[in-house]
Amino acid sequence: MRLNYKIIFHFLGLLLLFNGGFILLSSLVSFIYKDGVTANLLLGGIITSAIGTLVMFRxxxxxxxxxxxxxYIVVTFGWIIMALSGTLPYVLTGVIPEFTNAFFETMSGYTTTGASILNDIESVPYGVLFWRSLTHWIGGMGIIVLAVAILPLLGIGGMQMFAAEAPGPNADKLHPRITDTAKRLWLIYFGYTALETILLKVAGMSFFDAINHAMCTLSTGGFSTKNASIAHWNSQPVIQYIIIVFMFLAGTNFVLSYFAFKGKVQKIIKDEEFKLYFKFIIVFTIIASLIIYFKADHSISSIEHPMVWGEGESAVRHALFQVLAIITTTGFVTADYTLWTPFLVVFFFGLMFLGGSAGSTSGGVKVVRHLLMIKNGFVEFRRSLHPNAILPVRYNTKSVSGDIVFNILAFFILYMLSFIIGALVFSMFGINFESSVGLAASSLGNVGPALGDFGPVNNYAALPDLGKWWSAFLMLLGRLELFTVLILLTPFFWRNR
Incomplete structure (x- = not known):
């Protein structure tokens, strides 16, 4: 079957039109705050929208x-097109004049990685900062899902794109019609963002800081409007607790949020992935907080405001915050956890491979995959004792098909192989071992902060240009969960059948 190239370009044009609209929204923010770059952002929005309109018309x-x-083509190339066009606000305003750096920042935004090359974030104009956070928010739930919600207007069915955008093992649907599913997901996503904005404003943030951090929290992105990230508010614990709550929600399957609003609490309580996700957070927080309280150097301060070392609340809060920030791949920072003893450095590095729940905005492997791999391991132990027994892997009381189990095992093998190759390539650029493995794990898992020279108090500005392009590729690979991107690199995919 020959590819329908016209529908591919038509949809890419639609994505450019969306992107142009969001850039124009950023120009409005620039105009309101009178930051001097309104005309530049307006030009970027007009160029992007015009190209999108022309492609759609043709x-x-x-x-x-x-x-x-x-x-698959629309999703992968759609992400690339969005990142390419998303560089315009940086380049036209002169905030990031180099194309490589602008592309890296934009890809980091859309993939919700949160890695940045900006050395002085607080000097960036308001409109560009808003655009930077907006790339997170768009990428969080997925621009593809947003577009799927309006596809009936174009007479196009969107199931194929939704499947490519969210290829995880969880196939729960809120509504039998895929467009209604997308609308409900975005409604929940928008509602959480609005609620967090209000709470952060009440807690003491400016409205601009509040809406930017709400967008970056719900998308599990990690960009901040402050150089010190969330450590800027270390003297205001309530702000950090609000972000903790919403990081937890963002890392939870959004379908469960829908069930909660419908009063179906039992579905949440009985969900095995949610229970394991919650237990992981509790156990890991206890481990980290005990080590911080008893073992960490009490003379070490956070990035900006000193932590009240020796107080149990401070130890628990910073441990909980960083555990959630890494597990959900949000990447916000309240302290330099690489100074919290060598054990915690390795500990947080391991958490980069965990990920949040399937159906959330987080990156990583995802809790449900780990759960099913563990269950399958125990089944194999039992099968070695009872080779003729029928022993299915069960999830939420239902039997999981062998195809899904094989898919998860294949995903994990590919994920670890991608991590190893990723680290090897970084080492080829002269980057030391600790930094290379940290960069590979962080980029592939869409975490943000890495280890070594690219740890939580540093950024990616020192990464060589080729390293930035490689990191951007790993971000895309991780965000689209490997198969969506890698399948395009196989020759049989392009054969006309």
Missing amino acids: TKDHKKEMNKREG
């Missing part, structure tokens, strides 16, 4: 059918 007579191959 492909308006497309055949309105989309198969899986076209869905």
